[in-house]
Amino acid sequence: DAGITQSPRHKVTETGTPVTLRCHQTENHRYMYWYRQDPGHGLRLIHYSYGVKDTDKGEVSDGYSVSRSKTEDFLLTLESATSSQTSVYFCAIRGTAVATEAFFGQGTRLTVV
């Protein structure tokens, strides 16, 4: 199994509070991604990173920020959580070759009450 760990695995937080989710990899892969999965929407890309300090927005980036200060860690921050951000969040990693798959973490279930 690819070395990718998400923390925490479950979190309940109140509306308006900041939340940070962590993705840690031991594979030294260049690309890292944050997705959210919601019924009827599948996996939607929030932000992704193509190197240390190099990040870009995905299709649903509003309300989220990311940081990657080390190759192995990719942080997703909800500055002020809202109920619409209740979701399951997945981190993925991918190598640099064109023909390579992405490996996913186990997911973080976030509930904003």
Place this chain on the structure above:
Amino acid sequence: DQQVKQNSPSLSVQEGRISILNCDYTNSMFDYFLWYKKYPAEGPTFLISISSIKDKNEDGRFTVFLNKSAKHLSLHIVPSQPGDSAVYFCAASEGRGAQKLVFGQGTRLTINP
């Protein structure tokens, strides 16, 4: 702007028959396509992929077909087994630059005994 679309939210197939899952894309710059399988409470796992230089790729019971002119790909599972019941996602990426990886909404496949 949904660049990757799976228009069938669900599919039910009898055990032993063929399952065909479809995926359409709009971005002509996509040149690498992947299928993922997801069980409840787990992260997606890679199933099979295809590069745009091919029109077919086979791996055991799984075959992916790519029709570039129609911007359409399909996943065939033959014969279908109960363990194939899961949500299937197709994904696409451009093999250059930041390698954004975009997923479809998913299709829930149920294999009936």
